[in-house]
Amino acid sequence: MRKPRRLSNEQLAPWVWEAKNLSIRTSPEKSGDAASSHSEGEPEQPVARPPITPIDWTALFGNANPTEIEVGTGKGLFLLNAALARPNTNFFGIEIVRKYQLYAATRYAIRNLPNVKTTCADAKLVLRDYVSAGSLAAVHVYFPDPWWKSRHKKRRVFTPDFAADAARAIATGGRLYIATDVEEYYGVMTAIVGAMPAFKLRPEEEQRAAPRTEAGFATNFERKALETGGSVWRAVYARTSEPVTVVADPVE
Numbered sequence: 001m002r003k004p005r006r007l008s009n010e011q012l013a014p015w016v017w018e019a020k021n022l023s024i025r026t027s028p029e030k031s032g033d034a035a036s037s038h039s040e041g042e043p044e045q046p047v048a049r050p051p052i053t054p055i056d057w058t059a060l061f062g063n064a065n066p067t068e069i070e071v072g073t074g075k076g077l078f079l080l081n082a083a084l085a086r087p088n089t090n091f092f093g094i095e096i097v098r099k100y101q102l103y104a105a106t107r108y109a110i111r112n113l114p115n116v117k118t119t120c121a122d123a124k125l126v127l128r129d130y131v132s133a134g135s136l137a138a139v140h141v142y143f144p145d146p147w148w149k150s151r152h153k154k155r156r157v158f159t160p161d162f163a164a165d166a167a168r169a170i171a172t173g174g175r176l177y178i179a180t181d182v183e184e185y186y187g188v189m190t191a192i193v194g195a196m197p198a199f200k201l202r203p204e205e206e207q208r209a210a211p212r213t214e215a216g217f218a219t220n221f222e223r224k225a226l227e228t229g230g231s232v233w234r235a236v237y238a239r240t241s242e243p244v245t246v247v248a249d250p251v252e
Helices: 009-015 030-036 057-061 078-084 098-110 123-130 152-155 160-169 183-192 204-207 221-228
Strands: 067-071 090-095 116-120 136-142 170-179 200-201 233-239
Touching: 009 098, 009 116, 009 233, 030 233, 067 078, 067 123, 078 090, 078 098, 078 116, 090 098, 098 116, 136 160, 160 170, 160 183, 170 183, 170 204, 183 233, 204 233, 221 233
Parallel strands: 067 090, 067 136, 090 116, 136 170
Antiparallel strands: 170 233, 200 233
């Protein structure tokens, strides 16, 4: 695959959303001489956190089309195919690694796709704090990073709290799509969602999770997994009208 040409931040701006009030420091960094200049016992200035404003999807995209979020876009292949195939749906990609977010944004920018935006952020915080209840048509979680050691467990994206935040954000009748090449992680995700009355498994829709297209694989992760002889597990859940609950963590 040919690498997209480099674009400036200004050129990428229409495809990038930034959360400017995640945290703001009001005191200087305490290092070197700056730290020694404080009076002994002087309390630190608290970190100011202005009120968080949920994303207004209509204002962000300039239309009232349904919005879907992908958690962990990587290099953006799934959203590229989805945005091209469904121009009347808005897609919002969350990627925690800046270079991958900018790579994905560049792919959308050079094609001038109006229905895709990206952000570099922790998806758990975005879903929890910036997405209004019932404002999404779907959430896609494809090939999340696995945790192989117990000390890495805190980095796990798909937790009971995350699933609850996804359920709150998805409108009744919307969908949660998951796919992974790690069978253990698939078991954890399906155990969490399967215990939630807010979701109902739709096995007949399984292949809609990270769907393959005529152009090839839905994600680079799936291509790599199958090329090395691995398997991919998928599931689709419909959002019911039942209340959101936080279930027990099967990993605990």
